Amino acid sequence: MPERNIDFGTYGARGIKAHEAVARQLDTLAGYIATPVTARRGLLARLHYLTRTDHALNAAREAGLTVTGRTLRAWLEGRRAPSRKNLERIEAAYKTVRRHNVARYLLGRLNADGRGTRVEIHPLNQSQVPRPRQRIVEYRSFNVRHWDRVIQAWADNDTQALDDAWVEKIVDLGSQWGQYEYVTNVGFAA
Template sequence: MGFGQLGAEGIEGGRALAESLDRRTFEYDVSWRRSEEERLAQAVKYLMTKKSGPDTLRAYGITADTGTLTALLSAEQTPVPGQQQRLEQAFRALRRHNVAPHLTGVLDRKRGARRGTRIEIHPVYQEGVQPSHRRDLRVRHKNIWRWKPIVQAWAAQDSLVMEDLWQELISDMDSDYRSYQYVGHIGICG
């Protein structure tokens, strides 16, 4: 029987870990909760000021020149349909790439205390599951010692590698590790 057929809700653990790194990078660090105009201005400014911004723009199919980007930034011009979404995707990709070394350092610095960086693994949501089919799942804690491959896969947006790394991380969680292949949420402590 496949995941969710009895009403459980959640996502793959690797994807949840990537979303947690996204929250840490975009919501806590740069206050991503802004209006569309503010997000567009932030994305354009970031892409214009970073050395690899033009390459990232080309990779996302944006062929705008500096004058067009300046007009977008000053709100003299509005993006064509789909362009704002591509600009935000390009911004996020470049930001992930640029912040990855710092993020790895922050998460690995805690390693000096010989504890690793702790994550909280919240189980799938079982509100939609009949009581007779519910499992007794609890929030689990796990220390991660090697963040570099996780952050590299996250920065490259490689979901297959993230999922493989997740399977490797939970493989030592006793006999119930399969219960955490899908999760409700993952929090990174610290």
């Protein structure tokens, strides 16, 4: 695709891929449990979230939490503690289930009955780039009306699909949309 950066950061520019910033903002809107999984309180909160219904437990098993019911009960009762590998699986399963649970809500909020949501793009940081090599890149804002593909890719944790869906949205910025492939931040609220 034209306008894609091949050697980003060669001259000192700093930033992250725009779709990563979008995923970060969506994660913030999803409202994950703040206490880390390594703390007893955080572990119990995640386990209760993943085991409160049969649907949630099935989704957790599909997401990679493949321990027996007996082991889950032992963890919940505090008789045993999960290994580091199982803590990582619990965290990954929790995030996957949470993303799927809030995706429909976020989609409705961001689409806003066809009005869409205002998005602000803060350009990459060029403070370390030598003056002759700096681009003129400015703060931009625009309205995104259809978030379906972006939310679906985020809920599925598919970074390539999220990148493609986000590029489809920023093409609306005009001929210089490639300047916003890397950014310092992408902001929006639901």
